[in-house]
Structures are given as C-alpha cells and as structure tokens.
Amino acid sequence: MARCPVCSVEIDLTVVVTAPFCSERCRVIDLGRWLDESYAVPEIRHGDDDDGDGEGPLPGGPMAGDDDE
Numbered sequence: 001m002a003r004c005p006v007c008s009v010e011i012d013l014t015v016v017v018t019a020p021f022c023s024e025r026c027r028v029i030d031l032g033r034w035l036d037e038s039y040a041v042p043e044i045r046h047g048d049d050d051d052g053d054g055e056g057p058l059p060g061g062p063m064a065g066d067d068d069e
C-alpha cells in the first residue's frame, strides 16, 4: 500500500488513476511545489500546541490486553 506524498493518505495503486497521488488535486499541489520551490503552500495544522508534533492517531491501540478481571 502506497501513500500519497502530499497528504499521506493510503492509496491503492491498482485503483487510483492519479497514482502516486490520491487525487488530481494532490497531484497539482505537488506539481505546484516543484514549480514554486519556496513551498508557499499554507500548512494545514491547528494552532494549539497540544502534544508537540503529533502526526495523527496511531493505527490500532497502544496495547491489546484483555481486561478480564
């Protein structure tokens, strides 16, 4: 499973016609970055510093222990 270099969403290369990007939009965004090497794309991030630099929720849980007591 590959990931879109722009938004890091998982994509299926056998299905997505805009591979390696998830969509035409992301492809244009990446193209724009190359043309405009100054990365003038506004970052999408929240202003509050909640946990430093969390890159999103972890897949699955921290541990799959059974709670049988």
Ligand SMILES: [Zn+2]
Pocket: 004, 005, 006, 007, 008, 009, 021, 022, 023, 026
């Ligand atoms: Zn994307």
